[in-house]
């Protein structure tokens with residue numbers, strides 16, 4: 001866990017006035033609270049867990065997987081692990097900036113979904129330009145969880161992602 005997002009550490013180092021969570025103001029919060037437990041990140045983790053459940057079916061995503069990542073070399077495990085790391089680094093990124101600038105970003109989940117979708121759209125454009133769209137489908141199209149391409153090769157978001 002990164003100490004730049006750890007109110008207890010920052011408070012002891014005299015870099016932050018209190019050891020409370022920057023968002024929900026709960027006292028004595030560490031980086032684990034900021035990144036995994038605080039209310040403002042629950043939207044991200046619900047989406048990540050639904051997506052990972054769909055990728056790893058019939059396994060379900062545990063809190064332990066969310067905290068330490070998923071060990072395994074199957075494509076579905078690698079993709080689920082990518083999503084978990086991406087969520088964690090997005091949350092760290094926003095939290096550290098917010099603490100530094102004394103800001104409170106209202107909607108973490110919107111930023112996260114926008115970043116993932118941008119990445120998928122960019123990769124689709126890349127594979128299209130290389131004429132190897134089947135490579136795009138083999139990765140981002142696994143079980144149609146993130147997305148699929150219709151018969152006109154247009155992108156359709158998967159069930160977990162369409163409303164985000």
Ligand SMILES: [Zn+2]
Pocket residue numbers: 021022023024025026029033034037038039
């Ligand atoms: Zn909190």
